[in-house]
């Protein structure tokens with residue numbers, strides 16, 4: 213045993229230095245989503261290094277598909293064209309398993325409204341599908357979606373996503389943006405799906421890690 217301690221040591225009050233040391237050594241309990249909160253774990257790392265404490269990433273909440281999904285969107289990560297109106301937005305992040313291992317080869321379908329809040333139901337404007345890279349990362353260039361009326365109330369700005377991978381449970385959900393006043397009144401918003409946007413040149417950027425359950 214390398215970490216045997218005397219009873220006196222165990223019973224002694226924690227010094228500030230020791231407390232900070234213990235906190236630094238504690239396993240991270242990850243909150244998925246905004247600001248890439250999940251720690252990265254290399255594929256196979258847990259099996260190779262039994263001394264590394266287990267990590268866990270929380271499965272991303274699902275959310276309604278809505279009526280505007282169209283299958284067969286083009287494979288592309290750039291959904292915006294130079295002539296499109298709207299604030300440019302780059303969304304990126306990773307797809308992880310519940311033990312925080314990046315999932316390569318996840319298919320992500322993205323669809324959203326244009327700047328005026330309209331979906332293209334005759335074509336594939338602001339629709340696309342992409343596949344996560346070897347490190348589980350994804351990235352989409354688009355615009356901040358416009359809000360649209362659902363009955364008499366606007367839905368907050370949101371981006372729809374579907375994720376699929378043969379070894380994991382499929383996920384359909386939506387991403388929302390911090391500071392949207394309609395987040396407070398929309399019945400479908402979930403706090404865990406709200407991400408902050410920060411300024412990036414003339415546009416915005418935001419990060420979100422998806423966590424998939426095993427199939």
Ligand code: FE
Pocket residue numbers: 278280370372
């Ligand atoms: Fe929608």
